[in-house]
Amino acid sequence: MEARLSRRRFIAAASLAAGTTPVAACSRAGTTYAQAVAQTWRALPPGQRLEHRALQRELIRYATLAPSSHNTQCWNFKLETARISILPDSTRRCPVVDPDDHHLFVSLGCATENLVIASLAHGLHGEASFDPAAGPGVRIDFEPAKADPSPLFDAIPRRQCTRGAYDGQPLEPAELRQLEAAASGPGVAVLFLTARAQVQQVLDYVVEGNSAQLTDPAFMQELLQWIRFSDREAVAKGDGLFSRASGDPSVPRWLAAPLFNLLFTPKSDNEKYTKFIRSSAGIAVFVADASDKEHWVETGRCYERFVLAATAMGVRTAMLNQPVEVAAVRPQFAAAIGIGKRRPDLVVRFGRGPEMPRSLRRPVDAVIIS
Template identity: 35%
Template sequence: MRLSSPDTLQLITAATRAPSGHNSQPWYFEINANEIAIFPDPARALPAVDGNRRELFISLGCAAENLCLQASALHYAAQTEISGDGSIRIQLQKSDSIIPSPLSAYIEQRQTNRSTYNHKIIPEDILCAILEEWAGNEIKIHLFKKDDSAFKLLTEAVTQGNEAQMNDSAFKAELLSWVRFNKKPAESTGDGLSYAALGAPSLPRWISEPIVKSMLNDKSQNKSDLKKIASSSHLALITSPADDVFSWISTGRALQRFLLSLTRAGIASAYLNQPCEVAEIRGKLREKLFHATREYPQLLLRIGYAKPLPRAGRRPLREVMKSEYGMAY
């Protein structure tokens, strides 16, 4: 049975709502009779910050999880296969017995909220209910409160990561290339870090770019990040037992479910991935926090309560969809 066009559009739309580094959206989708395949788009890789494409494949895992969750809402059984090249093939079969996942309703609402939070502490029972879903999962989610020694260790790792990245000209040039300084480029590209998602006003580039450049230094970044960490409730560190493409995609799938569970509970989240992006810092974290279990740190987030921000843009479906006959739409 072939996928219907309306269902295909809904499935791909849901997949593209996944997060990605710098909102680069490094994927494209191929549609066959009853299968949707997700492929990495090398043209949208981030070589300076993500040289081995670890975060790219995590993003693909997030997209795949969104697609599978939306499939359940449309009463499709989804069977996923990961190929050696990191592509993900999802076989879909219509079935009235499929029960929609409650997380599918929050795909459109989820966002990365980079604002300062309101300092309110998330009740333990809410966090415990969210973490119960991970019992037996090889991808681990570790939560740290402000009085945990690991919270201080991770905070220090963020500042060290900023010092490394903000003194890397290639990193800063790549970051700037993905900033959309005002409404016109944000709407025309549908990707990147928009002024609105960053909480900034829409100003002409000649005004806003020098301001942004002046803030791209470790002192300014650390001041901002420390304030945001202090306003948050917990830090969340996601780990995997291995460090390969399969593990990265699995991390992405678990991450997306975690993000949607947070969204359902009204909890905001934002990334602090510097410690996982700088190899030396990541290695030290692994040794200090996971000497016994040998887990690999993959992603660091802060979570808490905050007012929603404008949503980040997404590219038109015609730019990311292909079929066996060429571009699908």
């Protein structure tokens, strides 16, 4: 209670200090948060005629609208005439939360799926392949095809990871079947947990994993590096976890960072997760047949189709990966959901609810390499 009261007072004071004025940013100097959101998430008209290089850049911008763990945007894009390669950016690894690069390769899979969907909307079939022996990233080879501006393409600039309370209503069985169909892919399955007892079980593991993470100094140190506490900081960096996207106020880093451990406690955070999970229609767990980079990329592709299909249906989603990130909790969680020795890859809640403030992305030029 003590911590919650002081948190509220702190937030009130800090919000006053933060303001919403234009910022002198390194990548988007003089740009407000609202302008950066409009630039980042602008829709690409399907079939718009662009010369080859301009189209490639727009397709890459759409790829970067994909989710990535901690919004690290852990990718680089290499352009060739009829191929784009998506390469891991090892400078953006998160060794504490993601020691084996599982999330990094899932994130590359998400970007791959966006790129393939956006290309098809512009008359290019992209064949994606991932062979660690041939190179570290995903190669997408293009050939002309009939343009297909699918509902998933339309959903790319509208998708977000919505970290808020949902309306507590279930989804129709037909909607669940639609989501399941979107999420299915080679070697990847999705489990839907919608019964109250199943959801409570997931909540218990989220709380256990979250408590372990928030009391781990190394986890907190890494998380702190990726939080963007204010509109100004989010615009300047164009990456990271934006406070307002998680329902927290915009506060300058100099004020927020020293108090981070004090205010961001397991008790208050677990209460928030309890509310969020109980307000959701259900939980989806992605499980691949094997645990290697190839399957992690494929899981990312399936997850991305799932969230785009959800967006197209007006359904929100948010990740809850604590039970799969904490190595000691993961096997217990796997046993509890009945997947035996397989590794649970991603945990996602879904339901209907209001939009939250958007996360940002770095400009396309920052991710294209020669």
